[in-house]
Amino acid sequence: MEISKISRCFKELxxxxxxxxxxxxxxxVYGDYKWQARADHDxxxxxxxxxxxxxxxxxxxxxxxxxxxxxxxxxxxGYQLASYQHLEKIIRSEVPSSIRTHSGIKDWISSxxxxx
Numbered sequence: 001m002e003i004s005k006i007s008r009c010f011k012e013l014x015x016x017x018x019x020x021x022x023x024x025x026x027x028x029v030y031g032d033y034k035w036q037a038r039a040d041h042d043x044x045x046x047x048x049x050x051x052x053x054x055x056x057x058x059x060x061x062x063x064x065x066x067x068x069x070x071x072x073x074x075x076x077x078g079y080q081l082a083s084y085q086h087l088e089k090i091i092r093s094e095v096p097s098s099i100r101t102h103s104g105i106k107d108w109i110s111s112x113x114x115x116x
Contacts, residue, residue: 010036013061023068023084025060030092033060054100057092067091070106 025035036059056062067087076083090113095105 023064023071023081025064027081027084028060028063029085029088032058033063034058035060053102055091055102055105063088063091066102066105070109073106 055066067084070087071080071084087109090109091105094112095108099105099108
C-alpha cells in the first residue's frame with residue numbers, strides 16, 4: 001500500500017473516531033498506545049469491529065473504537081468519562097491476555113461485572 005493512501009486512510013479513521021465517540025484520545029488512562037492503523041485487516045474502520053477479530057490492546061485507535069462500541073452496545077447515553085476509563089482499565093489490566101477476540105473480551109467483562 002502506498003504511503004499517501006495509508007496517510008489518507010489514517011486521517012479518515014481519526015475523523016470517524018472523533019465523530020463516533022465521546023471518549024477521545026486525550027481522555028484515555030494509558031499514554032503508551034501506538035496511534036497507527038497498519039493495514040486494512042488492522043483498521044477498525046474497515047473491519048467494523050467484527051466480533052471474531054482480535055483486539056490489539058496496544059493500538060490506540062483500536063481501543064478507542066472497541067471501548068466506544070461496547071458503550072453503545074450497553075446503552076451508555078451521554079458522556080460518562082469515568083465509565084469509559086474504567087472499561088479501558090479493565091481491558092488493559094484485568095482481562096486475561098489469552099482472551100483476544102472482541103466477543104471474548106466483551107463476554108469476559110459481562111461475566112465479571114454487573115456494571116462497569
